[in-house]
Amino acid sequence: MSCICISGFSEPNMASSSRIQSLGPRPGFSTLHRLRKKRKAQRLKDPLDALLLKTLAAQRDMEERFLQMEERRLQRDLEAEERRIQLEQRRFELERDHEFRMFNVFAQMLSILKQSNNGSFASGLPQGMDLSQAFSDSTGAGEGAQQEVRTTQLVRPVLDRTAYVFDFCNHSDFQSSPYLSVRGNIANIFRGSTEEGYRAYHADKYEEDKNPTGIINFGTSENKLCFDLMSKRLTQSDMNVIEPPLLQYPDWKGHMFLREEVARFLTYYCKAPAPLKAENVIILNGCGSLFSALATVLCDPGEAFLIATPFYGGITQSVFLYGNVKLVYAHLDSQVTGTCNRPFQLTVEKLKKALQDAQSEGVRVKALILLNPHNPLGDIYSLSELHDFLEFAKRHELHVIVDEIYMLSVFDDSATFHSVLEMDRFPDPQRTHVMWGITKDFAAAGIRFGTLYTLNQDVANAVASLCYFHGVCGPVQYKMAQLLRDRDWINQVYLRANHERLKAAHTFVTDELKTLGVPFLNRNAGFFVWIDFRKYLRRGTFEEEMLLWRRFLDNKVLLSCGKAFECNEPGWFRIIFSDKIHRLQLGMQRVREVLEEHEHGILNEGKDQPCESDSEGKADSADEVIFVSHHQEPASAGGSNLGDLIGLLQQQMRSSDWLQKNTVEQFAQEKPEVYDVFRKLVGKQ
Ligand SMILES: Cc1ncc(COP(=O)(O)O)c(C=O)c1O
Numbered sequence: 154m155s156c157i158c159i160s161g162f163s164e165p166n167m168a169s170s171s172r173i174q175s176l177g178p179r180p181g182f183s184t185l186h187r188l189r190k191k192r193k194a195q196r197l198k199d200p201l202d203a204l205l206l207k208t209l210a211a212q213r214d215m216e217e218r219f220l221q222m223e224e225r226r227l228q229r230d231l232e233a234e235e236r237r238i239q240l241e242q243r244r245f246e247l248e249r250d251h252e253f254r255m256f257n258v259f260a261q262m263l264s265i266l267k268q269s270n271n272g273s274f275a276s277g278l279p280q281g282m283d284l285s286q287a288f289s290d291s292t293g294a295g296e297g298a299q300q301e302v303r304t305t306q307l308v309r310p311v312l313d314r315t316a317y318v319f320d321f322c323n324h325s326d327f328q329s330s331p332y333l334s335v336r337g338n339i340a341n342i343f344r345g346s347t348e349e350g351y352r353a354y355h356a357d358k359y360e361e362d363k364n365p366t367g368i369i370n371f372g373t374s375e376n377k378l379c380f381d382l383m384s385k386r387l388t389q390s391d392m393n394v395i396e397p398p399l400l401q402y403p404d405w406k407g408h409m410f411l412r413e414e415v416a417r418f419l420t421y422y423c424k425a426p427a428p429l430k431a432e433n434v435i436i437l438n439g440c441g442s443l444f445s446a447l448a449t450v451l452c453d454p455g456e457a458f459l460i461a462t463p464f465y466g467g468i469t470q471s472v473f474l475y476g477n478v479k480l481v482y483a484h485l486d487s488q489v490t491g492t493c494n495r496p497f498q499l500t501v502e503k504l505k506k507a508l509q510d511a512q513s514e515g516v517r518v519k520a521l522i523l524l525n526p527h528n529p530l531g532d533i534y535s536l537s538e539l540h541d542f543l544e545f546a547k548r549h550e551l552h553v554i555v556d557e558i559y560m561l562s563v564f565d566d567s568a569t570f571h572s573v574l575e576m577d578r579f580p581d582p583q584r585t586h587v588m589w590g591i592t593k594d595f596a597a598a599g600i601r602f603g604t605l606y607t608l609n610q611d612v613a614n615a616v617a618s619l620c621y622f623h624g625v626c627g628p629v630q631y632k633m634a635q636l637l638r639d640r641d642w643i644n645q646v647y648l649r650a651n652h653e654r655l656k657a658a659h660t661f662v663t664d665e666l667k668t669l670g671v672p673f674l675n676r677n678a679g680f681f682v683w684i685d686f687r688k689y690l691r692r693g694t695f696e697e698e699m700l701l702w703r704r705f706l707d708n709k710v711l712l713s714c715g716k717a718f719e720c721n722e723p724g725w726f727r728i729i730f731s732d733k734i735h736r737l738q739l740g741m742q743r744v745r746e747v748l749e750e751h752e753h754g755i756l757n758e759g760k761d762q763p764c765e766s767d768s769e770g771k772a773d774s775a776d777e778v779i780f781v782s783h784h785q786e787p788a789s790a791g792g793s794n795l796g797d798l799i800g801l802l803q804q805q806m807r808s809s810d811w812l813q814k815n816t817v818e819q820f821a822q823e824k825p826e827v828y829d830v831f832r833k834l835v836g837k838q
């Protein structure tokens with residue numbers, strides 16, 4: 154552009170000088186001199202020439218100014234480019250440092266595993282975990298070069314998520330399969346946090362008549378209290394309709410009749426100030442698929458979502474397996490400090506800190522996930538809290554995914570649920586996405602059905618493309634529309650009975666816990682109680698937590714331990730109470746047996762003190778929250794078992810001081826052998 158302007162300015166200059174030069178022939182010198190003087194005087198007097206000169210001067214001025222501006226702009230661009238390159242380099246260095254730290258801890262874990270004589274831990278780590286094989290593959294001691302690269306790539310994403318994968322992967326088959334891609338291998342070894350217990354339960358289910366010694370499932374978040382109501386309603390004659398469109402390919406976002414019904418349903422139950430629009434509704438086969446689809450369309454591989462811990466652990470799997478999206482944690486703890494007035498309270502400060510920590514490590518965070526009502530805490534956010542979280546997200550240009558899958562499972566009138574859809578206006582309408590499904594509120598996990606409400610048509614269309622893989626079949630869409638339309642049945646029959654039953658079951662389990670003197674969060678939403686079993690741990694480690702979890706399973710009752718929710722404090726467990734009374738009775742009896750046996754064991758051993766939780770184990774004045782104020786110290790840095798190492802790793806990753814002190818250079822000096830292997834691995838990428 155500058156070239157064009159400059160030549161544009163220059164041409165008239167040249168033309169005018171040639172015009173001046175061609176004013177006449179060249180006579181003798183004195184005549185010439187006179188003539189020149191005369192002509193000059195004439196020329197100066199000529200108004201056209203004066204104007205021409207002025208114009209030329211002005212043009213030159215402008216040209217110079219323009220060139221100066223251009224130079225300044227180029228200079229600025231150059232500086233910006235330099236800054237960008239510096240930032241990229243810094244980010245690259247940070248990533249490399251980060252990978253090295255992970256690698257170092259990984260190497261320590263391996264050496265502990267190798268030391269263990271039967272390849273497994275008393276900690277409850279899965280038997281025969283053969284990571285050394287994978288490790289030697291990746292360092293070139295194993296198969297051919299191609300395989301090395303594959304395994305190295307396979308190990309890397311696993312390293313990023315060390316604590317989670319190490320606790321819950323079934324490592325016994327941790328050998329890359331030649332039949333699978335790298336992604337396939339990751340999916341192959343990836344086991345959700347609940348997988349082991351879930352499998353055990355399905356292999357040995359409790360059945361009152363056929364298998365009375367089978368496992369009672371207090372681990373899977375299902376409502377087993379309303380089968381009678383739901384089966385009756387879903388088999389009424391109005392449900393059995395098959396029109397031709399139901400057997401044809403649908404609109405990928407879902408049939409319009411259903412999206413209209415969902416829009417009306419959400420408008421009513423979420424108390425939206427204006428009717429919600431069907432065009433903003435998308436139907437998928439469950440909220441798990443929705444997390445997966447949103448991760449894929451909002452993030453590039455390696456980018457992250459921000460979420461508070463503890464949280465429903467299935468989200469890790471949903472966002473990671475297809476989208477390769479990570480989760481960045483804002484850890485909440487049981488201690489009530491500062492502006493908090495309840496244990497595990499989420500605040501904007503905690504979100505901000507987690508976001509900043511992630512960004513300083515070079516992680517790009519694209520969205521905030523909010524669970525409301527919360528699984529596993531049972532918390533319900535107030536409108537002002539919701540507003541603060543949404544404003545926070547807006548300030549940082551984060552999308553917000555609000556999961557309201559338990560919105561109608563608030564079983565006590567003393568608690569009020571507020572949907573974000575109740576707001577007059579979202580702070581950032583194009584980045585706010587709300588999900589709901591029938592799994593929980595209609596006690597129908599087996600019917601895979603979830604909905605997304607988003608004003609962002611780009612997001613809606615992108616998710617719709619993925620609906621081809623995650624669609625709900627036509628006849629089920631019809632049934633869902635019939636169900637959601639039946640407001641009388643929902644209000645007068647279903648919700649009344651469901652809430653009464655949930656409340657009775659909750660009361661039964663919490664009364665048992667009170668009798669046992671076990672602290673817990675006393676909430677009125679969801680199907681779970683979040684329980685503090687810390688006093689039953691000999692030491693405050695996740696290894697001990699896993700031991701206790703395994704003891705429950707051995708005694709044929711499946712619970713979920715805090716680690717499955719990425720809880721930061723070992724010793725917290727979740728019990729699902731939404732089950733029939735006879736199973737609750739038997740399950741709680743089995744829980745009690747384990748706790749009593751554990752307590753005796755700890756007292757008899759006498760050598761190790763149980764991990765005291767300094768909670769009083771009693772209800773506060775409002776009898777709403779069993780107050781817990783104990784704060785767990787981080788695992789000691791000198792710990793030499795896997796649980797301690799994982800705890801240490803988590804502590805360390807959060808401590809910016811640690812990040813600054815533990816540089817690759819320092820490691821290279823202190824542990825040259827580990828550094829050497831790391832260098833080899835990096836060189837192969
Ligand atoms: C908070 C939360 N979101 C989503 C899901 C998954 O729901 P769906 O069955 O619709 O996939 C669960 C299941 O436990 C959950 O607890």
